[in-house]
Amino acid sequence: MTTYRCESAFVDGALSGPVDIRCADGLIRSISPAAAGPADELLPGLVLPGFADAHSHVFHRALRGRTHGDSLGVGSFWTWRETMYSLADRLTPDTFHALAVASYAEMVCAGFTAVGEFHYLHHAPGGVPYADPNAMGVAAGQAAREVGIGLTLLDVAYLTGGFGLPLNESQQRFTDGSVAGWASRVGRLPAALPVGEFAVIRAGAAIHSVRAVPVVDLPEVARFAQAAGMPLHVHLSEQTAENEAALAATGRTPTQLLDDAGALSDRTAAVHATHLTDGDITLLGAARSSVVICPTTEADLADGLPRAAELRVAGAGLTLGGDQHVITDPFAQARGLEYGERLATGTRGTFSPEVLLEAATAAGHSSIGSTSGRIAVGAPADLVAVRTGSARTAGSLGLQLMMTASAADVSVVVVGGVVQARDGVHVRLGDPGDLLGRAIRKAWTG
DSSP states (O other), rough: EEEEEEEEETTTEEOOOOEEEEETEEEEEEEEEESSOOOOOEEEEEEEEEEEEEEEEEGGGGGGSSTTOOOOOOOOOHHHHHHHHHHTOOHHHHEEEEHHHHHHHHHHHEEEEEEEEEEOOOGGGGOOOSHHHHHHHHHHHHHHHHHHHHEEEEEEOOOOBTTBOOOOOOGGGGGGHHHHHHHHHTHHHHSSSEEEEOSSSEEEEEEETTSOOOGGHHHHHHHHHHHHHHOOEEEESSSSSHHHHHHHSSSSOOHHHHHTTTTSTEEEEEEEOOOOOOOHHHHHHTTTTEEEEEEHHHTTOOOOOHHHHHHHHHHHHEOOOOOOTOOOOOHHHHHHHHHHHHHEEEHSSSSSSSHHHHTTTTTHHHHTOOOOOOOOOOOOOOOOEEEESSTTTOOOGGGGGEEEEETTGGEEEEEEEEEEETTTTTTTTTHHHHHHHHHHEEEEEE
């Protein structure tokens, strides 16, 4: 049993005074007012549940700071994508593993305790399977285990280059050729992934987008995920061009295509959902699907602003993702949700700090099949201590810390009852900046 003494904590949905949180076997076993005697670890400031990144492309971390200079004035999501393909073409299981270790270490140091990895980099360049056809996914799982972060590997079905279009050369390594080929490989994935030492490592399913899986195959992917009990994630209406192509090819919006395929449910997470019709919002809300909004990526790629408040009112759950890792900061993602709504509507305070925390923790965890994201007896022992007296947070009232703190204010991160990071440094792996520098160089140069 390890006792963590907290100056203050967000316990069972409310702020507390000093408390002792006792953990064993990865779970919170008891919570009580702080005792007079010694504790195993003092957690300063405000202790929050571990954050979840519900949408990650971990290899995109090597793009940070490299996609801005050549596209000023003429850049778009589609021009950015060409640089991403150039990186994807270079990666091997070894360089991908090193990049994932470094990026997941950065995430843990920032307060993330679980991640949904939207994984489509399956095979060798040209589409040739590795000796182990799940080698790239296993590399991500091994990285998560080494770092001590929970992982849901959302294995992506990717079959076409658009409605009626063939795959391009870079996309060949993303595909299994057919839904049956994808399902056969993914069916072996749960047994291939390593067992997490500190947090759960699990398999999930994903549809890259309705433009990348033929309409006739969408129901089969949905049935596979449902039968396997896997969460199902999908990029949805990130770009207006996707909507236009779907309407031209099928007469239906991407959301309608998913609904007609039986792919919308309370285990479905729609990523971005930026350009939706009123009917699309109604469908997602009626299905009680999650929506993973990625504010920093959507801003970086000039995607636009989602109708987040309307989605929530309709019944969809709001969660957050880091996507291309343009910044690794759970507070920035949470603030981005509220700031985006302010820019879109001219109204402040649509999402309270409590709602932002829910989106960043419990709702995000739930969308990737994790039971973490709350501080309560029986919950996973994932805790994040945030300084309340820094130059950024001094004077913040209660959970308004969500609007002022940054990843730099995270002092201690506990995953599965064990300290994984202190003051921005991983306890076993060291400074994530050093890890990232080496991994990114190797990712680009081989």
